[in-house]
Amino acid sequence: MTITESPVVPAPRGSHRLTTSKAMVEAIELEMERDPSVIYLGEDVGPYGGIFSSTTGLQEKFGAERVIDTPISETAFIGLAIGAAVEGMRPIAELMFADFMGVCLDQIYNHMAKIHFESGGNVKVPMVLTTAVGGGYSDAAQHSQCLWGTLAHLPGMKVVAPSNPNDAKGLMISAIRDDNPVVYMFHKGVMGLPWMAKNARATDDVPDGDYTVPIGKANVVRQGHDVSIVTVSLSVHHALDAADALAGQGIEAEVLDLRSLVPLDRESILESVAKTGRLVVVDEDYLSFGMSGEVAATITDVDPGMLRAPVARVANPDTPVPYAHGLEYVVLPRQDRIEAAVHRVVKA
């Protein structure tokens, strides 16, 4: 059972069921209707609607001037989005797979993320960089990465990763309205695509109309007192599945969906672990030098005495994602590994 925090809405409203991808598209549609300076550019975002259905139907509605297919020139079109943002537009640029960041990282971390700082706050870059992340469907080493740890590590850009339709819509609206560059990382496995195995929570009731979900605020999606499972994106679903199984064994797990990595809601992490004393971090990015270590440090920086057991980190090992299905499913941090980690920290 998912307990979602109520989005910030001014009046009672209806709702309708959407997959995460349709919720993301609806958010972009609402903002494009409201603000003519919002444009979406990327590869295959026009008639194709995005390789992972990030822009389905948008070009039909808004035309090729506002939903734009680009050449395979990430440095050029992401750079173009930066310049347009500097001059007052609100562009959304899509990096088809986060794994492709290598070809355009300079524009992202040296320009998009630093212009506001280098200008002493005088120049803003109000853009969104959307990108598909994640594995689990045999797309191998160069097409299965999450890499939020890498982007979150570099100062100057907000980083969000919704796990469900409600947050996908609200965070996208927040991201577009934010005057800062926001990297919006959507896991292919949460999109609810008809051609990829999906979790039941990929479809949910979503409020009609526009609403925002705050960037930088985590969400307790399941309350519990025995252990805090802190995670993001698709792993939230695996954590909830694990929590259901653990409840049957008398262990009540609290699941904290970070939703944002930058800013990181350290308060919510501390609050949860203060209550449970035990921390399991689940991270589909590589283990070392990343998100899971940062969550652990959030506790130890403040009060390691809070912990009644060492922190358990359930992450992809420091290994490229293997192609063979059996190998891939060993490296992914899925339900079985999460359950085992909870047992380890609860017994310690």
Next chain:
Amino acid sequence: MTEVTFPALSKDSPTAEGVVSTWFVSDGEAVQVDQLLAEVQVDKVAAEVPAPRAGVVHLLVGEEATVTQGTPIARID
């Protein structure tokens, strides 16, 4: 009573099988005309199934169950 059938997405094979990938409405829900009922998939083609009319929808197949094209997947009273 109006039947909603699984669309014929495969032109080569009229009796091709597919799945209802996602139901966007619940059994017994009141729906409007053109409201999105389901997303279905046959082989490489996905399609949305809108409500042909307003009324109360009853779901006849579950998500991910195998369905032959042309089979009723819901009815609207």
Next chain:
Amino acid sequence: MTTTAHDTPRVIAELDSATRLGLYRTMVLARTFEEAILREYHADKGPGFDIGKGLVPGEMHLSSGQEPVAAGVCANLTTDDAVTATHRPHHFAIAHGIDIDKMAAEIFGRETGLGRGRGGHMHLFDPVTHFSCSGIIAEGYPPALGQAYAFRAKGTDRIAVAVTGEGAANQGAFHESLNLAALWKLPVVFVVEDNDWGISVPRSASTAVASNAARGAAYDMPAERVEDNDVEAVYAAAGRAVARARAGDGPTLLEVHTLRLLGHFEGDAQGYRPELAEVPGRDPIPEYEKRLRDVGLLDDAAVAQTKKDAHERVEAAITFAKESPVPDPTHATSYVFA
């Protein structure tokens, strides 16, 4: 088919019967392999389409229709020459002489595969034939430069062939590679397979010039464009480029207008492609078969034999793959470092 080093003709021969039949057989073998993979890929994804399901899960980019480029280019090479290919690599792998059993096993994710099941179909590495491929657009070009550089440093006349699609010609690495190869006169042949489509985006919507051969001039590099997916024209043009590289006269840019018979990947419904109905009619293999029949080089018996040989070879590879063990899960983190 790429010959082995010791019997390589160093002089580019005229298009004799043996060469022509060799081109035909290579194309038939490559196509037969793709059709077998197509069959195996879709056999167990249903009833809808679950990309992660089955014996060959994940993305699949098949090269059907583009065989003339691989056959025409690789017939000028030996297995001592390097080939770097793209996410759509199988035809070049086969034409260059890779072990088909091990390639099939890699595509099936088995321990006996070229990458022990770790790489998959977009990441095929074969040190024996100096073949490699990568899934990041245009990023196969720079390593090819390095292979060419090393071959020259060792005092050989071996060359590197670097393959991309036409969409890649708009990526930074493409341009850096062309400039550096031209500047340092590296023994490289740059091959661009223009199949009209970068996934769903036509060339007219991505590229400022009508032909990427025009871009050779920007780097003071000889460039040619071959039309009509013509395997013999590819062979001749590649022959000129290969000769130039071997003679130490530097790189060439060779663009071939070819045909993507299938979708960008399997599962691509191609709703964006208006000319879809006429695509099968442009299949280059029946066209070349007809040409060879017209000059008496092929008849029903020869065609049947070629197809039978290809079928047997490919099915043996598929069987080898299916009977091979899956990798041991306790070694999932092996091979990160030497």
